[in-house]
Amino acid sequence: xxxxxxxxxxxxxxxxxxxxxxxxxxxxxxxxxxxxxxxxxxxxxxxxxxxxxxxxxxxxxxxxxxxxxxxxxxxxxxxxxxxxxxxxxxxxxxxxxxxxxxxxxxxxxxxxxxxxxxxxxxxxxxxxxxxxxxxxxxxxxxxxxxxxxxxxxxxxxxxxxxxxxxxxxxxxxxxxxxxxxxxxxxxxxxxxxxxxxxxxxxxxxxxxxxxxxxxxxxxxxxxxxxxxxxxxxxxxxxxxxxxxxxxxxxxxxxxxxxxxxxxxxxxxxxx
Amino acid sequence: xxxxxxxxxxxxxxxxxxxxxxxxxxxxxxxxxxxxxxxxxxxxxxxxxxxxxxxxxxxxxxxxxxxxxxxxxxxxxxxxxxxxxxxxxxxxxxxxxxxxxxxxxxxxxxxxxxxxxxxxxxxxxxxxxxxxxxxxxxxxxxxxxxxxxxxxxxxxxxxxxxxxxxxxxxxxxxxxxxxxxxxxxxxxxxxxxxxxxx
Numbered sequence: 001x002x003x004x005x006x007x008x009x010x011x012x013x014x015x016x017x018x019x020x021x022x023x024x025x026x027x028x029x030x031x032x033x034x035x036x037x038x039x040x041x042x043x044x045x046x047x048x049x050x051x052x053x054x055x056x057x058x059x060x061x062x063x064x065x066x067x068x069x070x071x072x073x074x075x076x077x078x079x080x081x082x083x084x085x086x087x088x089x090x091x092x093x094x095x096x097x098x099x100x101x102x103x104x105x106x107x108x109x110x111x112x113x114x115x116x117x118x119x120x121x122x123x124x125x126x127x128x129x130x131x132x133x134x135x136x137x138x139x140x141x142x143x144x145x146x147x148x149x150x151x152x153x154x155x156x157x158x159x160x161x162x163x164x165x166x167x168x169x170x171x172x173x174x175x176x177x178x179x180x181x182x183x184x185x186x187x188x189x190x191x192x193x194x195x196x197x198x199x200x201x202x203x204x205x206x207x208x209x210x211x212x213x214x215x216x217x218x219x220x221x222x223x224x225x226x227x228x229x230x231x232x233x234x235x236x237x238x239x240x241x242x243x244x245x246x247x248x249x250x251x252x253x254x255x256x257x258x259x260x261x262x263x264x265x266x267x268x269x270x271x
Numbered sequence: 272x273x274x275x276x277x278x279x280x281x282x283x284x285x286x287x288x289x290x291x292x293x294x295x296x297x298x299x300x301x302x303x304x305x306x307x308x309x310x311x312x313x314x315x316x317x318x319x320x321x322x323x324x325x326x327x328x329x330x331x332x333x334x335x336x337x338x339x340x341x342x343x344x345x346x347x348x349x350x351x352x353x354x355x356x357x358x359x360x361x362x363x364x365x366x367x368x369x370x371x372x373x374x375x376x377x378x379x380x381x382x383x384x385x386x387x388x389x390x391x392x393x394x395x396x397x398x399x400x401x402x403x404x405x406x407x408x409x410x411x412x413x414x415x416x417x418x419x420x421x422x423x424x425x426x427x428x429x430x431x432x433x434x435x436x437x438x439x440x441x442x443x444x445x446x447x448x449x450x451x452x453x454x455x456x457x458x459x460x461x462x463x464x465x466x467x468x469x
Contacts, residue, residue, distance in 0.1 A: 003416055005392050006364060030361035030369040030389050037388075038374070070373045216342050216370045245358055245370055250343050 002040040008047055009033050019054040020061040024068065026198050026222030032068060039067040070217065071139050073110040076159035078244055081212070082118055083164055084264040089239050090122055093207060099128040102206045102233065104197055105214035106132035109143030109190070115210065116186045121166045125189055131204065133195035143192045146182030153180040197226045205235045212243030220250060227251040231269065240267045281348050281366060282309045282396040284464060287383035289316040289405025291433025299460055303335050306349035307464040309398050314354045314386045316379045316405065342370040354381035361389035377409040387413025397422040399463045401451065405437030415445040425459065428452040
């Protein structure tokens, strides 16, 4: 296993920026260090070897970015979150004629599909639009296709049942060539698009933003900027969902929110 | 919010384990009669759905502050910390905890290697690191890195481990770890957590 130290990481961040234009300087160092070390180990490279391979448009830059931005997700991840959203958030949304949701940092679409299924089962899907964004074009392409391996889908199905899904997850996909394809009905109200939380601005106003397991990758300073963006993207009384592992602590916007659920970290904008 | 002064002395004691380590962790916690002269950080492999029961269980026993730290929480001396299930816990050079949800190490999240390696490169002095019982090789690499940085490392005598693979792998990867066993356990732990300096 390779061991990188913090000064090595700073060199790597600079080299990646030169080669690709992508800037990791706002990303939390301990996590980046771990993932860069793992990348070297997995690819049997030393740091100088890696740096010598970093050229604009090279596959290795792309590969490394994939490794360093975590793209792992599951449908209905943390099933109790969906139970909480249904009981504590959806009742407030009843009166809106049209609803806009934002899944910020959507990876391959797992969270957006889950949300769409939940909305469908609650009768809101037809008046809802879900914007699902990520900074990684490749994962967005996968998200638009909505194709998952059957072994992934097995986990998703277990999660779905734990989330008190009303049917069977298989009602929302069909199997083709040994893969599960999410049905059109679930995909049609989702817009997947490129958006970098760290650089791009407000693009719409939402009643609901889910940004689970994303903020933990940013430095304290960048995190506060991104929280500001989320705040400005929410309509008054809109909901912000951060998930079990992330609170508004150290966000700089705590005072503008009411805590709806302390375990699931669901907040409502009140000023 | 309380602010934390960088000049306040901080050193870490790291304890890692898996299968068969829970009982040992309890024994360590029983030795805590007053706030320790360090931050004690426990990394235990446990199920995805296990909740914050662990600190609750012990908090009642000892009267020392025990928590599952938040992401970005400042690491404080005289506190006892437990890694959350299903999330890596990293130690940052800015004396804060960081969560990480990337891949598991040896099918484990939290991973002992992830926490130990992050501590080793954090620049924060590590008073000692312990690796107890478990059936996976997680922790062996982290222990070697810590030892090579000059920190004290202790491995449970595999002959006494309920599940010996974890300590065996650590010893295989680095021969210089000290062995801890029934006979010297109490003295070593007490000396480390209540001694001044590193």
